[in-house]
Amino acid sequence: xxxxxxxxxxxxxxxxxxxxxxxxxxxxxxxxxxxxxxxxxxxxxxxxxxxxxxxxxxxxxxxxxxxxxxxxxxxxxxxxxxxxxxxxxxxxxxxxxxxxxxxxxxxxxxxxxxxxxxxxxxxxxxxxxxxxxxxxxxxxxxxxxxxxxxxxxxxxxxxxxxxxxxxxxxxxxxxxxxxxxxxxxxxxx
Amino acid sequence: xxxxxxxxxxxxxxxxxxxxxxxxxxxxxxxxxxxxxxxxxxxxxxxxxxxxxxxxxxxxxxxxxxxxxxxxxxxxxxxxxxxxxxxxxxxxxxxxxxxxxxxxxxxxxxxxxxxxxxxxxxxxxxxxxxxxxxxxxxxxxxxxxxxxxxxxxxxxxxxxxxxxxxxxxxxxxxxxxxxxxxxxxxxxxxxxxxxxxxxxxxxxxxxxxxxxxxxxxxxxxxxxxxxxxxxxxxxxxxxxxxxxxxxxxxxxxxxxxxxxxxxxxxxxxxxxxxxxxxxxxxxxxxxxxxxxxxxxxxxxxxxxxxxxxxxxxxxxxxxxxxxxxxxxxxxxxxxxxxxxxxxxxxxxxxxxxxxxxxxxxxxxxxxxxxxxxxxxxxxxxxxxxxxxxxxxxxxxxxxxxxxxxxxxxxxxxxxxxxxxxxxxxxxxxxxxxxxxxxxxxxxxxxxxxxxxxxxxxxxxxxxxxxxxxxxxxxxxxxxxxxxxxxxxxxxxxxxxxxxxxxxxxxxxxxxxxxxxxxxxxxxx
Numbered sequence: 001x002x003x004x005x006x007x008x009x010x011x012x013x014x015x016x017x018x019x020x021x022x023x024x025x026x027x028x029x030x031x032x033x034x035x036x037x038x039x040x041x042x043x044x045x046x047x048x049x050x051x052x053x054x055x056x057x058x059x060x061x062x063x064x065x066x067x068x069x070x071x072x073x074x075x076x077x078x079x080x081x082x083x084x085x086x087x088x089x090x091x092x093x094x095x096x097x098x099x100x101x102x103x104x105x106x107x108x109x110x111x112x113x114x115x116x117x118x119x120x121x122x123x124x125x126x127x128x129x130x131x132x133x134x135x136x137x138x139x140x141x142x143x144x145x146x147x148x149x150x151x152x153x154x155x156x157x158x159x160x161x162x163x164x165x166x167x168x169x170x171x172x173x174x175x176x177x178x179x180x181x182x183x184x185x186x187x188x189x
Numbered sequence: 190x191x192x193x194x195x196x197x198x199x200x201x202x203x204x205x206x207x208x209x210x211x212x213x214x215x216x217x218x219x220x221x222x223x224x225x226x227x228x229x230x231x232x233x234x235x236x237x238x239x240x241x242x243x244x245x246x247x248x249x250x251x252x253x254x255x256x257x258x259x260x261x262x263x264x265x266x267x268x269x270x271x272x273x274x275x276x277x278x279x280x281x282x283x284x285x286x287x288x289x290x291x292x293x294x295x296x297x298x299x300x301x302x303x304x305x306x307x308x309x310x311x312x313x314x315x316x317x318x319x320x321x322x323x324x325x326x327x328x329x330x331x332x333x334x335x336x337x338x339x340x341x342x343x344x345x346x347x348x349x350x351x352x353x354x355x356x357x358x359x360x361x362x363x364x365x366x367x368x369x370x371x372x373x374x375x376x377x378x379x380x381x382x383x384x385x386x387x388x389x390x391x392x393x394x395x396x397x398x399x400x401x402x403x404x405x406x407x408x409x410x411x412x413x414x415x416x417x418x419x420x421x422x423x424x425x426x427x428x429x430x431x432x433x434x435x436x437x438x439x440x441x442x443x444x445x446x447x448x449x450x451x452x453x454x455x456x457x458x459x460x461x462x463x464x465x466x467x468x469x470x471x472x473x474x475x476x477x478x479x480x481x482x483x484x485x486x487x488x489x490x491x492x493x494x495x496x497x498x499x500x501x502x503x504x505x506x507x508x509x510x511x512x513x514x515x516x517x518x519x520x521x522x523x524x525x526x527x528x529x530x531x532x533x534x535x536x537x538x539x540x541x542x543x544x545x546x547x548x549x550x551x552x553x554x555x556x557x558x559x560x561x562x563x564x565x566x567x568x569x570x571x572x573x574x575x576x577x578x579x580x581x582x583x584x585x586x587x588x589x590x591x592x593x594x595x596x597x598x599x600x601x602x603x604x605x606x607x608x609x610x611x612x613x614x615x616x617x618x619x620x621x622x623x624x625x626x627x628x629x630x631x632x633x634x635x636x637x638x639x640x641x642x643x644x645x646x647x648x649x650x651x652x653x654x655x656x657x658x659x660x661x662x663x664x665x666x667x668x669x670x671x672x673x674x675x676x677x678x679x680x681x682x683x684x685x686x687x688x689x690x691x692x693x694x695x696x697x698x699x700x701x702x703x704x705x706x707x708x709x710x711x712x713x
Contacts, residue, residue, distance in 0.1 A: 022364055022371070023369060023370050023371055023393070024371070025371070025392065025393045025394075025395060025709075026370075026393070026418070026709065027415050027416065027417055027418040027421075027709045028369070028370065028417060028418035028419050028707060028709045029415075029418025029419075029421075029499045029500065030418070031369050031370070031418070032369075032418060032419060032462065032499070033498075033499065035369070035481075036481065036485070036488075039477075039478055039481035039482060039485075040478055040481070040482045040485075041482065041485045053365075053366030055364075065393070066395060068392060068393060068394060068395060069319050069321075069340060070319045070363075070371075070391055070392045070394070071363065071371055071392050071393075073343055074363050074364060074371065074392075078364055099415075100411070100412055100415055101395045101396075101397075101400070101415075103335065103336060103400075104335055104395055104396040104397070104399065104400045105328050105335040105336075105338045105396045105399060106318070106319070106328075106394050106395060106396045107395050107396065124415075124500065125418065125498075125499050125500075127498060
C-alpha cells in the first residue's frame with residue numbers, strides 16, 4: 001500500500017511539474033524563450049509542464065538572470081514560499097554564473113550564490129529545445145527509468161557526470177534527496 | 190527641412206549673442222555650450238520656437254573637477270545638445286521639469302547615478318539603485334570602482350497588510366503574473382478607479398553603463414547587445430554607429446542594406462511578441478498563441494541570417510560580420526509572403542472582435558499635446574498622432590533610399606497603439622523585401638583604425654519600442670570614457686502614469702502592455 005502511494009506521488013510529480021518563472025535581472029532573452037516554450041511550436045504542456053503564477057503552487061522554480069542586489073531578497077522569498085520538495089533550474093549563462101555581467105556593481109552573479117540549484121542550462125540564451133531537455137532530464141532524475149544491468153556498469157561517477165556549464169546537467173541535491181526519502185518514510189509509517 | 194534646423198540655431202544666436210557658444214554639426218545638429226544659469230533661458234527660446242521641442246535624454250559625465258551635464262533636445266527637424274557643467278563639490282542645478290514635464294525621470298537618473306541635485310524636481314530618493322545603497326557613493330563617478338562598493342544591510346520589507354480605508358494600495362510586482370520582468374508599481378485605487386500610480390524601477394539594473402568603461406570597444410558591442418534580449422540588434426547598432434561617427438568611417442553600401450534587414454527582422458519579431466502579449470493580458474489566449482505561432486518563422490529567419498535565434502550579433506564597428514547568401518533570399522521572401530497573407534486575418538480580429546473593442550478602445554487615452562509634453566516615443570507617440578519616426582525624420586543606413594510609410598493613428602488609445610504595430614509589421618515586411626531586391630554587391634565591412642581617437646558622438650535609431658539614443662565619449666584609449674543609453678521604455682513610463690489615472694483597475698494591464706514595456710532596457 002505504502003509503496004503504491006509513493007509511486008503515485010512520484011508519478012504525479014513527474015507527470016505534472018508546475019513551474020514558476022522568476023526573472024532575477026535577465027535581459028529578456030531567456031524569458032522570451034521560456035514563454036516561447038508554451039506556444040504551439042514547442043508546447044511543453046505535452047510533458048504536463050504548466051506555468052504557474054503563484055510560488056505556493058509550484059514545484060520547479062525557473063530562474064533567469066544574473067541576480068541583481070534588488071532581486072536577491074525577493075528570489076529567496078519566492079523559494080521559501082514554495083512547498084517541499086522543490087527544485088531550482090538556472091536558465092541561461094547569467095543564471096548559471098553571472099555571465100557577461102559578472103563583476104558589475106549591483107550584480108550578485110549566479111543563482112547558486114542565493115539558492116541550491118538542481119539543474120544548470122547554459123546558453124545565451126539557451127534554445128527552447130535545450131530548456132526542454134534540461135527540464136525533462138530533471139524529471140527523469142526524479143524517477144530514473146529502469147536500466148539494464150549491463151548499462152549500470154558503464155555509469156560514470158557522480159562528480160564526473162556534472163561538468164559545470166558544459167552541458168545540461170542535473171543534480172539532485174542531498175537536501176532534496178533527504179526530503180524525498182523522508183516523504184517515503186512518512187508514507188510507510 | 191534644413192531651414193528649420195538653421196532657424197532654431199539662429200533663434201538662439203540672436204537671443205544670446207556671444208553668451209553661448211555654438212558648434213554646428215556636433216552631437217546632432219549643433220552643440221550649445223551654455224552656462225548653468227542660462228540653460229533655462231535657452232530652453233525657453235527653443236520651446237517658443239518649436240512646439241515639438243522635447244527632451245530625449247540627460248547625460249551626466251564625470252569630467253574630473255566638474256560634472257558635465259548634457260541635455261539632448263529634439264525638435265521638429267533638429268537635434269541639439271546643450272552642454273553645461275556643475276562643480277563636483279557642490280553639484281546643484283535648477284530643474285527643467287517645470288518647462289518640460291518629460292524630464293522628471295531623466296533628472297532622477299542623473300541624480301541617482303552621479304549625485305547631481307536637481308533643485309525643484311518633484312521626485313527624490315533612489316529610482317534606479319537599491320534602497321540599501323551606501324550614501325554618497327555614485328557609481329558613474331570615475332573614482333568609484335565597481336567591485337569595491339559595499340551595500341548597507343538590506344532594510345526589512347514592509348509585509349504589513351495595507352490599512353483598510355477608502356483608498357487601497359495595490360502592489361504589482363516585483364514578481365507578478367502580468368509582468369514578465371521584476372518591477373514594482375504601487376497602484377492606489379478608490380473603489381475600482383485608479384487615483385495614482387507610483388513606479389519603482391531598478392530591479393534589472395546591472396550597471397552596464399559602468400561596465401562598458403572597463404571593456405574594449407569590440408567587447409562592448411556584445412555587452413550593450415545584452416541590454417535587451419528583444420531589441421538587441423538596435424542596441425548593437427546604436428553603439429557601433431556612434432563609434433563609427435567618432436572614427437568618421439563610412440560603411441559599405443551592402444552592409445547598410447544588411448543592417449536594415451537585421452533591424453527590421455528585429456522589429457518584426459518584437460511587434461508580433463507584444464501583440465501576442467497584449468492579447469494575453471486581456472485574456473484572449475487564442476490570439477496570443479496565434480501571434481506567437483507566426484513569430485516562430487521570423488525567429489527561424491533570424492537564425493538563418495545570423496546563426497542565432499535571439500542574439501544576432503551581426504553588427505560590428507565598420508559593417509556587419511556575416512553576409513547573406515543569395516540562395517537564402519527565396520526562403521526569406523517566401524516566409525515573409527506567408528506572414529503577409531495572415532495579416533488581414535489579424536486586422537479583421539482587431540476591427541470586429543467585440544472583446545478587443547471592449548478592452549482596448551478608449552482605454553489609456555493619451556492626447557497629442559500630452560504626448561509632446563511628456564516626450565513619448567515610438568508607437569505610443571504615433572498612436573496619439575504625434576508623428577515621430579527616426580527612420581523618416583533622421584534617416585540612417587539605407588532607410589533614406591527605401592520607400593515606406595510612417596504609420597500614424599490619432600485616437601491615442603490602446604487600440605491605436607497596437608494597430609500602429611500591426612501596420613508596422615506589414616511595412617517592415619515591405620522594407621525587407623525591398624532591401625533584398627535592391628541589395629547592392631560589394632564588401633560588407635570597412636577597414637577601421639584600431640584606436641578610437643578622442644571624441645564624442647550621438648546616435649539615434651528607431652527601435653521597435655521607439656527612439657533609442659546612444660551617447661559615446663572616447664578618450665583615445667582602448668576603453669570608452671562614457672556610454673549613455675536612453676531606451677524607449679524609459680521615455681514612455683511617464684505617459685502610463687498619466688493615462689492610468691481615472692481609469693478602471695482592470696484596464697491597467699492592457700494599457701500598460703500597450704507601451705510594450707521592456708525593463709531590462711529601462712534599467713540597463
